[in-house]
Amino acid sequence: MSNGFVTVGHCIEGLPIGQFVWELLLSAFLICFWLGAMNEPTPFAMGLISTDWSLSELSVQAVLAVMSIGNATSLVLFGWLADRYGRAMVMRNLLLLTFAAALFMQGSRTLELTLCARFLIGLCSGGIMAALLPLIAELLPAKGRGFYLTVWCCGRPTGALFAVIISCLLPQMQWINFIFLLMLPALVLYILCRLEVIPESPRFLYLMGKREEGYFTLLDMYDKEATYLPWAPESVSLTSSPDPKEVKAIGLETLHHSDAASTAFLCLIVFLINCASQCMRAWAPMTALTSTSQQNPLALIAFPFCKAHMAGSSGLSLLQGPPDHHLVMVVAQGYMLEICGTVLCAAISSVVSRRWLIRGALFLAACLSFATTVAEGHHMWFSAGPLYGIVLMAQSAAFNFILVYTCERFPTSSRASAVGLVLFFGQVAQLFMPAMGVVLLRHMSEQSVLCTFNSLYLVALLLTFQLPLPSFRERTLHDIDEGKAGRDAQRRKRLGVSYQTV
Numbered sequence: 001m002s003n004g005f006v007t008v009g010h011c012i013e014g015l016p017i018g019q020f021v022w023e024l025l026l027s028a029f030l031i032c033f034w035l036g037a038m039n040e041p042t043p044f045a046m047g048l049i050s051t052d053w054s055l056s057e058l059s060v061q062a063v064l065a066v067m068s069i070g071n072a073t074s075l076v077l078f079g080w081l082a083d084r085y086g087r088a089m090v091m092r093n094l095l096l097l098t099f100a101a102a103l104f105m106q107g108s109r110t111l112e113l114t115l116c117a118r119f120l121i122g123l124c125s126g127g128i129m130a131a132l133l134p135l136i137a138e139l140l141p142a143k144g145r146g147f148y149l150t151v152w153c154c155g156r157p158t159g160a161l162f163a164v165i166i167s168c169l170l171p172q173m174q175w176i177n178f179i180f181l182l183m184l185p186a187l188v189l190y191i192l193c194r195l196e197v198i199p200e201s202p203r204f205l206y207l208m209g210k211r212e213e214g215y216f217t218l219l220d221m222y223d224k225e226a227t228y229l230p231w232a233p234e235s236v237s238l239t240s241s242p243d244p245k246e247v248k249a250i251g252l253e254t255l256h257h258s259d260a261a262s263t264a265f266l267c268l269i270v271f272l273i274n275c276a277s278q279c280m281r282a283w284a285p286m287t288a289l290t291s292t293s294q295q296n297p298l299a300l301i302a303f304p305f306c307k308a309h310m311a312g313s314s315g316l317s318l319l320q321g322p323p324d325h326h327l328v329m330v331v332a333q334g335y336m337l338e339i340c341g342t343v344l345c346a347a348i349s350s351v352v353s354r355r356w357l358i359r360g361a362l363f364l365a366a367c368l369s370f371a372t373t374v375a376e377g378h379h380m381w382f383s384a385g386p387l388y389g390i391v392l393m394a395q396s397a398a399f400n401f402i403l404v405y406t407c408e409r410f411p412t413s414s415r416a417s418a419v420g421l422v423l424f425f426g427q428v429a430q431l432f433m434p435a436m437g438v439v440l441l442r443h444m445s446e447q448s449v450l451c452t453f454n455s456l457y458l459v460a461l462l463l464t465f466q467l468p469l470p471s472f473r474e475r476t477l478h479d480i481d482e483g484k485a486g487r488d489a490q491r492r493k494r495l496g497v498s499y500q501t502v
Contacts, residue, residue, distance in 0.1 A: 017143070205217060
């Protein structure tokens with residue numbers, strides 16, 4: 001607050017927790033549920049669907065891979081568009097385009113058309129998270145932001161578990177019906193966006209000079225909470241004058257931890273976490289399925305461009321027929337524990353700082369991933385399933401709070417672009433791991449390859465020491481570039497001009 005004015009950040013962060021916040025989180029959960037169901041990483045669910053084309057292991061992997069390629073292609077672009085044109089507008093258009101691409105996919109009768117439609121769905125839906133995460137962060141109050149910004153992320157494993165359950169309960173389900181069930185939430189979400197359940201960020205509106213529209217959005221938010229907005233339109237501004245002590249601290253911080261360096265470390269950390277996670281997600285269930293066969297579990301997760309390595313493979317026969325109860329048990333336990341763990345870690349964030357939560361989750365994931373490998377090597381299914389779930393829980397907590405830190409680290413003017421870039425490296429990791437796994441299998445044993453990928457958690461843990469992770473629980477979002485504000489304040493000081501004289 002400065003000179004009798006309040007910032008738009010003060011108005012949002014003083015909002016009580018009530019109807020508006022829970023409607024927002026429910027919509028965000030539904031989006032995560034839908035994206036998790038579409039991007040289910042194991043080929044198990046897709047392998048039981050009845051299609052019009054010839055179903056083979058190569059075609060299943062192609063259908064799974066092409067959507068990840070579409071997601072990676074769109075993340076950076078739509079993150080930049082969200083910073084330029086608005087988060088809610090970008091997300092609303094992407095939902096409509098995704099539903100249109102799903103209609104095209106339902107009408108596809110050949111593998112080529114299905115791959116094209118699947119790529120379009122990934123291209124349209126990939127940028128939703130780049131716009132959604134900054135939007136949720138900018139609409140939430142300051143109190144308990146870590147909890148409310150991560151609790152809805154349990155929708156992703158819930159959606160993935162839903163896809164597996166549907167494929168188990170309804171074996172040989174028709175392709176059209178399967179796609180319809182997965183795309184139905186997209187239509188509901190588009191309706192919710194049109195009903196302004198997910199409004200545009202007032203921070204972004206004030207940043208773009210749309211003060212009147214931003215103020216009316218604030219009024220609607222307070223009306224939903226049955227609370228009176230005590231500030232007049234002319235008293236609400238984007239930001240206030242920076243304190244000289246804060247300016248000095250900002251200058252020292254940017255000297256040692258610049259935005260470019262922080263972005264590079266964040267991208268690398270997310271890349272390593274997703275490489276290790278993708279290996280565990282694909283290998284652990286397939287080990288249960290291939291325990292009585294001669295198939296190499298890691299060979300079953302190769303993508304189509306590894307065709308030479310997969311020639312002559314009969315892995316699809318393991319996916320056809322009645323579902324194997326070992327596979328269902330491991331997958332179900334893993335996803336259910338990940339759901340519970342996401343909520344638990346969100347609650348823990350209210351008493352533990354970001355720094356210890358991220359580093360502790362990475363250390364736990366590294367230790368338990370090796371324990372899971374040993375347990376499944378000895379066919380200890382009842383212990384391997386819970387260990388697998390705890391690993392997923394730990395890596396999800398680390399990944400979610402890295403994204404929370406990204407939202408808190410960057411200003412509103414570049415927040416969506418930064419989140420999109422970080423998520424882009426996460427999608428690249430999901431494409432990189434199977435290809436690198438196949439290459440390593442030609443020169444190393446299966447256990448050596450698994451240990452190599454599991455050790456990436458430790459490398460990511462070491463890289464977090466290069467980030468200025470906060471030692472406190474909550475951090476207020478900032479709407480302008482603090483480094484630029486500090487330089488402007490220093491320039492005014494040299495010229496003998498103060499904020500009040502301006």
